Amino acid sequence: MEEILSRCGYRCDLCMAYRLNVESHPENRQLLSDGWFKYFGFLIQPDNILCNGCLYDQCLTLDLDCKVRPCVVERGIDNCAFCDEYGCAKLKDRLVTFEGIQAHIKDAITEEDRMRFIAPYENAVHLEKVRQNLGK
Numbered sequence: 001m002e003e004i005l006s007r008c009g010y011r012c013d014l015c016m017a018y019r020l021n022v023e024s025h026p027e028n029r030q031l032l033s034d035g036w037f038k039y040f041g042f043l044i045q046p047d048n049i050l051c052n053g054c055l056y057d058q059c060l061t062l063d064l065d066c067k068v069r070p071c072v073v074e075r076g077i078d079n080c081a082f083c084d085e086y087g088c089a090k091l092k093d094r095l096v097t098f099e100g101i102q103a104h105i106k107d108a109i110t111e112e113d114r115m116r117f118i119a120p121y122e123n124a125v126h127l128e129k130v131r132q133n134l135g136k
Contacts, residue, residue, distance in 0.1 A: 004053065005130070007072040007079050008094045009123030012053045016116065017062060019052040035117035039101050039109075070095055081130035096121040 001020065012018045015034040015068035016025070037043045040070040044062060054061050054069045061069075067090040068080060077083055080091045101118055102109055109118065 004055070005079050005126055006070040007054050007128075008066070008129035009079055009081065010093060010096075011120045011126060012051075013118035014115075015051070017049045017051045018119075019050060031116070035113065039105065039113070039117050047052060066094075067133075074083075079127065079130070081127040081134065081136075086127075086131065086136070091127075094117050095124045097124050 001013045006012055006020075013021075013123050015021065022029065027133060028041055029049045030121070032049055033044055033046045049062070053059060054066065059069075072079060072083070075083060080088075096101045098109070098114060098118055
């Protein structure tokens with residue numbers, strides 16, 4: 001699957017909640033529910049884990065309170081990396097870094113857990129890569 005960035009820079013293609021990934025591996029819903037709770041502190045029941053991303057008009061996402069998507073859509077840009085106000089408060093509230101997660105977790109995070117539960121959402125890294133390619 002090709003790389004798919006959400007409006008705030010999450011990698012949909014790597015996320016186990018993304019519709020195509022759920023359809024291919026529905027057994028991962030429980031694993032993801034447990035991982036999100038462990039690393040991010042929120043609990044979504046496995047049967048409720050399904051997202052087709054926020055890139056489409058008729059999006060089905062798990063975060064109904066997202067402030068970034070409406071802002072990006074209103075500005076007519078692909079994601080926050082293209083914004084002249086990059087780094088605004090709306091985005092800062094959603095930024096995920098491995099170091100930030102590790103700072104709140106008592107034990108070391110395994111590479112397998114990082115790839116499953118953190119890497120898809122490390123939007124600071126993803127957006128910076130896009131901005132570098134844009135010359136910003």
